[in-house]
Amino acid sequence: MKNERILKASKQQHQLSEVVLSLKRQKRQRYFFLFYMALPGLLLYTIFRFIPTVLGLVISLFNWRGTSMHMTYAGLQNYKTLLNDPIFWKAAGNHLYIFLINTAVVFTFAILLAALLSSKRLRERGFYRVLFFFPSVVPAVIINVLWMSVLNPNIGLLNGLLRLIGLEGKSWLGDRTLVKNTIIFVMAWKSTGFYMVLFMAAILNIPTSIFESARIDGAGNIRQTFMISIPLIWEHVRTSLLFFIVTSSGLGFNVIFMMTNGGPNRASEILTTYMYSVSFGGESRYGYGSAVAFAILVLTSLMALLIMAVTKREVYEY
Amino acid sequence: MKKQKRSARHFGLKALLLLLSLVMLFASLSACQAPADTGGTTVEGDKDSYAGRKLDVLFMVGGQGQMADPILAKLEEVLPGLETTIVYDHKAADILRRRVMADDPPDIFDVNSGFYDYYAAISEGVCKPLDFLYDVPCVDDPSKTLGDILAFPMMTFGFVDGKHYCMSDSIFTSGLWYDANMFKEKGYAVPETWDEFYALGEKAKADGKYLLSYSTRSAAEYFYQYWFNPLLTTLSLEAFGKTQNPAADSWSDPAVRKALELTKDLVDKGYVETMSGTLVITELQMQFCNGNILFYPCGSWLEAEMGDNWPDGFDLTYLPFPTQKKGEASYLHVTGVVSAVSAKTKNEDLVKEYYRYMLSNKETMEKVIGITMNGLPVKDFSTNFGSLLPSSTASSWAAIDSGRVIGYRAMAPSFYPSLGPVINDKISGLTLEGTSVDEVIDALNGIYAQILADDSITKREYDLSSVMEALANYNATK
Structure with missing residues (x-):
């Protein structure tokens, strides 16, 4: 009897250890699976993002013309030059101005349009969705050429319309007091539709019962938008903001590079166009250009952290 | 059975991921592969045959x-x-x-x-x-x-x-280009001196046209090479020579000041079409093709570059840069x-x-x-x-x-690439924003001071002797 109990206990222990082993095996398999799943992405990230970033940082410590592998070690000299370079600070100021205002404009309009076009009472909402989303699928180069033609001071559509109603045409891209806001307009026109669609999807996921209850309680459309839609999609807005901040430098570069090349007199120069002009624009100062690139990395990261901290709210579940 | 199926699926997934990783690795390695042999060295063909080269x-x-x-x-x-x-x-x-x-x-x-x-x-x-x-x-x-x-x-x-x-x-070659047909039609006299050129500004303005336009967006080339230097050389060849060699006061010569002041005066008088100068160069050139601008400083690629955009009857003609006095030598940037x-x-x-x-x-x-x-x-x-x-x-x-027009090539922006952006900025400022002539001169002297102080920049001497010789020849035969 005693032997039987011992045998049973030993059998149970053996079964238990087998279960533990099996669990461990499953866990290991799961880790391997996750590793293999992440591997292509990790490889891509390492080869095309991480290594170039580290190389850029190394190059920023050298003076390099880019014509051969001849480099001279400069230590932190490029960073010292950067801190005393008035054009860098002007570009940094323009960069912040354009991206902060552009972010505010894009997200305000995207949220409001998403709320408006999510309404089932608006029968033409499908048409408007396509209309507003359209600029997001048109290649940036075509958009830039299109707007350069619309904004041309002599033969442009905009000045033509202004003259038609008796107003004086403006040099939209050639006047330093106008150029930054003109560029913000073009960038916002390109981006708003994309974020509008993201927010519409989020709003349409909110159960209609919540809106119906609010309506019964007497809440109008505006109140429903500000008290229900926006709070409930806030996490989507934050994620989109982060994505927008990280990607908008690239969009800003191609708009400004094509439309104004940073001019007139650096009035629309941003850090990315400045980085390009000192590196590839004839000056061939690759070490200094890399220092500017590193400053962009720091600035973008700080902006992302700041905006994520400022926009942190309680998450509502539904 | 179920376990076997799952295991087979798992194996398939693993194989697929492994394959993907290998493809990625192969793609990355092939991007970094050793350069292909361009030939010409390994195959020693028959002397008369270039096969394999x-x-x-x-x-x-x-x-x-x-x-x-x-x-x-x-x-x-x-x-x-x-x-x-x-x-x-x-x-x-x-x-x-x-x-x-x-x-x-x-x-x-x-x-x-x-x-x-x-x-x-x-x-x-x-x-x-x-x-x-x-x-x-x-x-x-x-x-x-x-x-x-x-x-x-x-x-x-x-x-x-x-x-x-x-x-x-x-x-x-380069120069001031104009439409000879329009000059005939409008009865404009082709200017030879600066005063005649300047006087034409008022006539053009009365006709709703501009005397001139230059690119401020690419001022380091279009303004500096095809307008400013030809003007400066007609004022003082020596002053031009000084601006090609970095020194603390390279840009302080009175002739440099006068060239900038004459330009600013044209802008202030409304003779210069300034809005189009901020556009890409072909958009500015369209204004010239359309007859809104009388003179356009540019290189001789202009005719080919604008291709089919020339209106019928447009007679693109070269104007030697107007001199200060009749009969003096004029200069042309050869690029x-x-x-x-x-x-x-x-x-x-x-x-x-x-x-x-x-x-x-x-x-x-x-x-x-x-x-x-x-x-x-x-x-x-x-x-x-x-x-x-x-x-x-x-x-x-x-x-x-x-012999009356002397070709030269300004080399400073090629010797010292950091000069170009300063010219772009300051000429935009002078033309569009009321930057003063003094500010332009200070900025240009400032960049030369930086170049002089930077030991990593090779200082090259610009030699004006062949241009001086050509001038002496012209003066001797005049």
């Missing part, structure tokens, strides 16, 4: 068009079995950088000097001195060598320590696109053949000029080939040949 040429897309095509076609015809490769690319400078770093440079390259620092490339040993070409016998007249027929004064770009490193592929030979070329014999046909075979030269519509650096070019040029360009070459 390859000439590798890289060209930018620019004002010279696809000028290498007829030369390479001729080489393939006369050198049996020779293979040639030619790449024309807007980003040729970037391609060149990558290929030099991968130790796989093309044999011959012609990239935009605005995006590639030729002088750094020369000092870092990327380019080969062209001395090896001088003894090569000409194709049409073997009694002469390339050294005998080359017009060396036209090859100032890339001249370092007594050696030429760059060959001018296409030489552009061009250049090619260089890689210091690591293993095809020196093929490179010699390339330039031999480009510069001394009439049949090939005519085809090249037909494409570039501009000059080649050979003596008596205007006499022998002037008829092949568009009338606008031909008239500028004829003006140089007459």
Whole structure:
């Protein structure tokens, strides 16, 4: 009897250890699976993002013309030059101005349009969705050429319309007091539709019962938008903001590079166009250009952290 | 059974992921693979056979068009079995950088000097001195060598320590261009002096036109090279010479101040169309084509560049830059696109053949000029080939040949690339924002002070002697 109990206990222990082993095996398999799943992405990230970033940082410590592998070690000299370079600070100021205002404009309009076009009472909402989303699928180069033609001071559509109603045409891209806001307009026109669609999807996921209850309680459309839609999609807005901040430098570069090349007199120069002009624009100062690139990395990261901290709210579940 | 199925699926997934990883790795490694052999070294063919040999040429897309095509076609015809490769690319400078770093440079390259620092490339040993070409016998007249027929004064770009490193592929003249037909129709007198030019401003304004427009967006080229320097040279050749050599007061000469003040005066009077100067260059040029601007400072590629945009009856004509007094010498910036030979070329014999046909075979030269519509650096070019040029360009070459217009090439922005952005900024400011002449001069002296203080920048002496000599010749024959 005693032997039987011992045998049973030993059998149970053996079964238990087998279960533990099996669990461990499953866990290991799961880790391997996750590793293999992440591997292509990790490889891509390492080869095309991480290594170039580290190389850029190394190059920023050298003076390099880019014509051969001849480099001279400069230590932190490029960073010292950067801190005393008035054009860098002007570009940094323009960069912040354009991206902060552009972010505010894009997200305000995207949220409001998403709320408006999510309404089932608006029968033409499908048409408007396509209309507003359209600029997001048109290649940036075509958009830039299109707007350069619309904004041309002599033969442009905009000045033509202004003259038609008796107003004086403006040099939209050639006047330093106008150029930054003109560029913000073009960038916002390109981006708003994309974020509008993201927010519409989020709003349409909110159960209609919540809106119906609010309506019964007497809440109008505006109140429903500000008290229900926006709070409930806030996490989507934050994620989109982060994505927008990280990607908008690239969009800003191609708009400004094509439309104004940073001019007139650096009035629309941003850090990315400045980085390009000192590196590839004839000056061939690759070490200094890399220092500017590193400053962009720091600035973008700080902006992302700041905006994520400022926009942190309680998450509502539904 | 179920477990087996799951295990098979799991294995399949693993295999797929492994395959994906291998593809990724392979793609990455192939991007970093060793440069392909460009040929020309390994296969030692029969002396008369060029089978297995390859000439590798890289060209930018620019004002010279696809000028290498007829030369390479001729080489393939006369050198049996020779293979040639030619790449024309807007980003040729970037391609060149990558290929030099991968130790796989093309044999011959012609990239935009605005995006590639030729002088750094020369000092870092990327380019080969062209001395090896001088003894090569000409194709049409073997009694002469390339050294005998080359017009060396036209090859100032890339001249370092007594050696030429760059060959001018296409030489552009420059000047103030105007529509001679419109002048006839409107009864405008073609100005010879500054006062006559200035007086025309008011007449143009009364007709709703502008006297002039220049690019502020690309001021370092269009304003500086084709407007400011020709104006400065008519005021003082010595002052121009000073601005080419960095010193604390290079830009403080009274003539520099006067040239800037005269320009600012034109802007203040409303004679300069300033809005279009901020646009891309072709948009500005459309204003000139449309007849809204009387004079446009530009290089001689203008006629070809604007192609089909010239309105019917537009008679593009060269105006020698108006002088301060009648009969004085006028000056013209001679520019061009250049090619260089890689210091690591293993095809020196093929490179010699390339330039031999480009510069001394009439049949090939005519085809090249037909494409570039501009000059080649050979003596008596205007006499022998002037008829092949568009009338606008031909008239500028004829003006140089007459001796009254003296060609020069301003080198400071090429020697010191950091000068260009300062010119762009300050001329935009002077033209559009009320920046004062003093501020412009201070900024230009400031950048020269920085260049002087920077030991990593090679200081090069600009030699004005050939221009002074040409001036002395003109004054003697006047």
